[in-house]
Amino acid sequence: MRLIFALLALPTCLVAPLRAQETGPLIEYEHVPAAGLPDQRLSIWLPPGYDVGERRYPVLYMHDGHNLFDVAKSNFNKIWAADKAMLAASASGKVEPHIIIGIWAPGADRYxxxxxxxAYDAVGGPLRAQMDATAGGEVVSDRYLAWIAGPLKSWVDTAFRTRPARDDTAIIGSSMGGLMSCYAFVERADVFGRAGCVSSHWPAIDPQIVEGESDAVKALWDGWFAARLGAPDGRRVWMDHGTATLDAYYAPYQQVIDKRFAAAGWVKGRDWQSKVYEGAEHEENAWAARLPEIFGWLLAKSD
Incomplete structure (x- = not known):
């Protein structure tokens, strides 16, 4: 009955039937309206036992939701297997199972x-021109963040048995989704107490094009975090990258950001983590391989 209510509580979208997965129920919502954005789409995973108890759960929001659970709906026939990673992390007893809200990327509008x-507003010159060319339209991440932190979260907290507090709300993404997760974390520190910025695309544009602007990009992120990061205040953020394919470009930028976190008084291993995975490529199988470790550190119960 509770699941039926959840399905009916968002009446302006088309809803795919509830699918019983081996790892837990998966609900899909299509054509979800969001002001000033393309229609959004959701895949929501509920931990096993959700429908037979009264327990309330922390919530994890994840970008590129089409690449999280179902190979048949993924972009590259590869998935993060986020449901299996959550079960593996929670089996340790150090992580509570989370409801996972997978938000699909809107195709060509993803960037x-x-x-x-x-960050976009803070730059000019050739770097800004390349961002504009890559975006092909207005940058709307501020609206996307406002929608996640506002209407979407409000609906999730009403339709499902959640624990809505900051420290029970996490956000994770990879590549451009990694940038978006850090953006949510620093701009809405009141909402998101945990963030996973996986293989974050710090160059922001084609890294081969950005080579002549690498100092400007480093200065952008250093200044951006310096102005917005603030004190840890119980928050926690995970950052990482591999060393192959697109990830091979990220180390110089991540090193600048790591120094900024340390300078801001964040304690590595307690408040933030930054890891390098030798040989790991920029792709879903690599992210799936380390996702249980990411969950295990990022979502661990607070002392």
Whole structure:
């Protein structure tokens, strides 16, 4: 009955039937309206036993939701297997099972929806021109963030048995989704107490094009975090990258960001983590391989 209520509580979208997965129920919502954005789409995973108890759960929001659970709906026939990673992490007893809200990427609009608006507004010259060319339209990540932190979260907290507090609300993404997760974390520190910025695309544009602007990109992120990061205050953020394919470009930028976190008084291993995975490529199988570790550290119960 509770699941039926959840299905009916968002009446302006088309809803795919509830699917019973081996790892737990999966609900899909299509054509979800969001003001000033392309229609959104959701895949929501509920932990096993959700429908037979009264327990309330923390919530994890994840970008590129089409690549999380179902190979048949993924872009590259590869998935993060986020449901299996959550079960593996929670089996340790150190992580509570989370409801996972997978938000699909809107196709060609993905870049302009994930590029942090405040970072985009802070740059000019050739770098800004390349961002504009890549976006192909208005950068709308500020609206996307407002929708997640506002109407979407409000609906999730009403339709499902959640624990809505900041420290029970996490957000994770990879590549441009990694940038978007860090954006949500610093701009809405009141909402998101945990963030996973996986293989974040710090160059922001084609890394081969950005080579002549690499110092400007480093200065962008250093200044951006310096202005917005603030004190840890119980928050926690995970950052990482591999060393192959697109990830091979990320180390110089991540090193600048790591120094900024340390300078801001964040304690590595307690408040933030930054890891390098030798040989790991920029793709879903690599992210799936380390996702249980990411969950195990990022979502661990607070002392």
């Amino acid at each position: 302009r929806q994930y590029l942090p608006r405040s």
